[in-house]
Amino acid sequence: MKFRILTFIFGLLLLASCGEYNKVLKNPDLEVKYSYAKNYFALGKFSRSATLLEDVVPMFKGSVHAEESLYLLAQSYYGMRDYMTASQYFASYYNTYPKGEYTELARYYSAYGLYLDSPDPRLDQTQTYQSIKQFQDFMEYYPQSERKAEAEMVQFELQEKLALKDLMAVRLYYNLGNYVVGYPFPGGNYSSCVISATGALRTYPYSKYREEFMYYSIRAKYDMALESVKDKKSLRYRDVIDEYYTYINDFPDGLYVKQIVKIFENSQKQIEDKQFLEQ
Structure with missing residues (x-):
């Protein structure tokens, strides 16, 4: 009996949550959407944050939210383990903001995401080569980075896969x-x-x-x-x-x-x- 009650309550909460999310999707206020996107991101609901950010990022170009929103969009796809899409948005970020607040992180996570997505050695290794190249670029741009040692280790692991x-x-x-x-x-x-x-x-x-x-x-x-x-x-x-x-x-x-x-x-x-x- 207690299990049924808990299941019922959980179902109501889920419906309420879905209802709230659907309302936000239809809301034309970009600030509201962005606020909810950041909340969903903080809660680990990356699919929802990505969907909302896809709506607001193009509209935020040139605004005070432009840089942060683009980086959060990349991180949302990274959290979803869609590393190819994440890498594309990370690249968009560091190419648009070469001296931005999150540029070092964007370069690192772009390379690391491709490393995580690197396939079995028997398959095509395009992503492996891309990851190695991006790690090389990262270490050239940030030779004193605290992530340099890990970048070198991962790069060597990728080279061993090619070997x-x-x-x-x-x-x-x-x-x-x-x-x-x-x-x-x-x-x-x-x-x-x-x-x-x-x-x-x-x-x-x-x-x-x-x-x-x-x-x-x-x-x-x-x-x-x-x-x-x-x-x-x-x-x-x-x-x-x-x-x-x-x-x-x-x-x-x-x-x-x-x-x-x-x-x-x-x-x-x-x-x-x-x-x-x-x-």
Whole structure:
């Protein structure tokens, strides 16, 4: 019985709240709408604050409320977790008010919202690149900001996501091997594996995936050497050996040392056998 009474009371309060909100929506007084928008924002009712602010922000241009209302609109969408729309309004704010009261915060939250919206590494990473660029801009504009350390940490995390995406491509190229017929590049998927791994090592030199990039590059080069024509075998085995020394120097106790040492020994043997036959 008590539960039914409480449910009934809650329903009445909800109806009253909805009724009040609908009246405010129809109210032509911009000051009233803005006042309610700020109240709804403070209460965490971001959908309502955003709807009201969408009405008043265009009308407030050039007024004393223009700057604050635009920033609150961006924050309302941020609170709704609509980070793309929030980022657009944050950008509108800091482009309109480059020295505004909330410009530093707008730049930071625009970048951070895109970070929160950054998709799985298997998907398109446009938002990830945008977030990295905006964090770079933020740190250039505010090198002494108290948020700089967090911005650097998040930026590195985003770069690791891009590195992982590249690593997934490297793994795929290697696993495909020679399965794809008519591949347009000499060396087929192994060559693409090496090119992708080498590019990733240059782009992300401090990535936690560095060892694995090197591992797949060596394996792909070794497999290319195995399948090479006779005239190219020695050169490619020597390339594998050079890669081995780089790997061992960087990761003397690495995860793939046993496999890499075996590849190195086989490559050396292939070169020695060839030299013996040529004598």
